[in-house]
Amino acid sequence: MNQFGVIVRSFSNSAAVNSAIKNVTIIGGGLMGSGIAQVTAQAGQNVTLVDVNSDILAKSQKSINNSLGRIAKKIYKDNPQEGEKFAREASERIKTATDPVAAVKDTDLVIEAIVENLDVKHALFQKLDNAAPAHTIFASNTSSLSINDISSVVKRKDRFGGLHFFNPVPVMRLLEVVRGGETTDSTFDTMMQWGKSIGKTCVACKDTPGFIVNRLLVPYMAEALRLLERGDASARDIDIAMKLGAGYPMGPIELLDYVGLDTTKFILDGWNKNYPDQPLFKPIPILNKLVAEGKLGVKTGEGFYKYDKK
Numbered sequence: 194m195n196q197f198g199v200i201v202r203s204f205s206n207s208a209a210v211n212s213a214i215k216n217v218t219i220i221g222g223g224l225m226g227s228g229i230a231q232v233t234a235q236a237g238q239n240v241t242l243v244d245v246n247s248d249i250l251a252k253s254q255k256s257i258n259n260s261l262g263r264i265a266k267k268i269y270k271d272n273p274q275e276g277e278k279f280a281r282e283a284s285e286r287i288k289t290a291t292d293p294v295a296a297v298k299d300t301d302l303v304i305e306a307i308v309e310n311l312d313v314k315h316a317l318f319q320k321l322d323n324a325a326p327a328h329t330i331f332a333s334n335t336s337s338l339s340i341n342d343i344s345s346v347v348k349r350k351d352r353f354g355g356l357h358f359f360n361p362v363p364v365m366r367l368l369e370v371v372r373g374g375e376t377t378d379s380t381f382d383t384m385m386q387w388g389k390s391i392g393k394t395c396v397a398c399k400d401t402p403g404f405i406v407n408r409l410l411v412p413y414m415a416e417a418l419r420l421l422e423r424g425d426a427s428a429r430d431i432d433i434a435m436k437l438g439a440g441y442p443m444g445p446i447e448l449l450d451y452v453g454l455d456t457t458k459f460i461l462d463g464w465n466k467n468y469p470d471q472p473l474f475k476p477i478p479i480l481n482k483l484v485a486e487g488k489l490g491v492k493t494g495e496g497f498y499k500y501d502k503k
């Protein structure tokens with residue numbers, strides 16, 4: 194298996210990691226859900242991608258096909274026909290749906306990637322808990338919420354955990370596998386095994402705020418925004434400094450646009466509510482203004498920077 198989770202035919206099949214999971218339902222067809230659907234389908238599993246908004250599903254299918262094309266070109270550079278077949282077959286493994294309850298009737302794993310709002314996630318999981326088979330594992334891709342808080346509304350707390358992916362999912366190799374307070378060893382092992390089966394490098398983490406990566410990344414990004422807010426440096430200079438001075442592939446302000454400013458605001462507002470004494474998490478007027486204007490970053494064509502609309 195290569196870094197894209199693709200079993201290349203010329204490789205020995207022993208390189209493949211087997212997983213008990215065959216059918217995966219991903220709820221939320223935005224930035225993250227579409228990437229998770231793609232890497233799961235690339236690994237040969239059946240995917241149902243669910244969103245409340247059918248226009249978003251159509252947009253996701255387009256971006257998945259585009260990304261599959263880029264990956265196929267890279268893996269099968271000497272065999273374009275095989276590349277086309279790989280992209281077509283992966284794309285065909287992804288079905289779309291708008292009703293989450295019907296979509297979990299015959300699934301082994303549900304991964305939730307909807308908006309970063311605890312109440313909305315609770316309403317979803319409560320519905321799914323009654324509809325999914327008993328063996329089905331539930332996971333959340335949350336960036337900033339507690340897995341125990343999210344799972345508090347379901348009966349299957351033993352079959353609930355965190356599967357935290359990184360953006361862009363088809364490129365970023367890490368998967369944080371998060372053990373909630375009641376996650377059993379068997380559930381956790383299945384999640385780890387599944388992560389490997391889709392070609393990710395898995396790290397284990399307890400249900401601690403920000404898990405590993407965001408615990409370190411968010412204070413860094415917060416300080417970047419505070420620098421900008423105080424007028425100590427421009428967005429462009431902050432980004433150039435961190436790329437050329439610290440070797441990051443993107444500067445922190447660019448990365449906020451890439452993550453999505455709506456998602457960033459959800460994270461910040463949630464942490465400000467939970468940690469009211471932490472000055473780092475106080476509202477950021479420029480962020481609130483951009484979100485109110487619908488300037489959500491790369492996905493809307495403008496955030497801190499302007500982008501060509503695709």
Ligand SMILES: CCCCCCCCCCCCCC(=O)CC(=O)SCCNC(=O)CCNC(=O)[C@H](O)C(C)(C)COP(=O)(O)OP(=O)(O)OC[C@H]1O[C@@H](n2cnc3c(N)ncnc32)[C@H](O)[C@@H]1OP(=O)(O)O
Nearest residue numbers: 260263336359360361363364414415442443452457461473
């Ligand atoms: C005051 C309080 C403030 C609080 C602030 C709160 C902040 C909240 C922040 C936390 C957000 C939470 C987010 C989260 O939970 C976790 C995350 O995901 S964090 C984000 C992690 N991601 C990164 O850090 C990305 C960093 N960037 C990169 O690695 C690169 O820039 C990137 C790969 C995105 C693009 O590379 P670049 O060289 O710039 O561009 P190219 O277009 O040339 O691409 C390079 C290479 O990759 C291939 N590629 C890119 N995208 C895709 C894709 N979608 N599908 C397939 N392939 C893709 C492309 O083809 C290139 O391949 P080559 O072989 O090099 O041609």
Ligand SMILES: NC(=O)C1=CN([C@@H]2O[C@H](COP(=O)(O)OP(=O)(O)OC[C@H]3O[C@@H](n4cnc5c(N)ncnc54)[C@H](O)[C@@H]3O)[C@@H](O)[C@H]2O)C=CC1
Nearest residue numbers: 221222223224225244245249306307308309335336360452
């Ligand atoms: N954007 C990022 O870089 C990362 C985000 N995350 C997390 O992933 C989750 C999703 O984030 P994004 O994909 O960025 O958001 P997004 O806004 O791109 O996508 C969310 C999607 O969920 C849909 N949705 C909302 N409520 C729904 C419901 N009840 N049922 C079905 N679909 C529903 C929306 O229509 C939207 O398409 C969040 O929890 C976020 O914190 C995790 C890692 C990185």
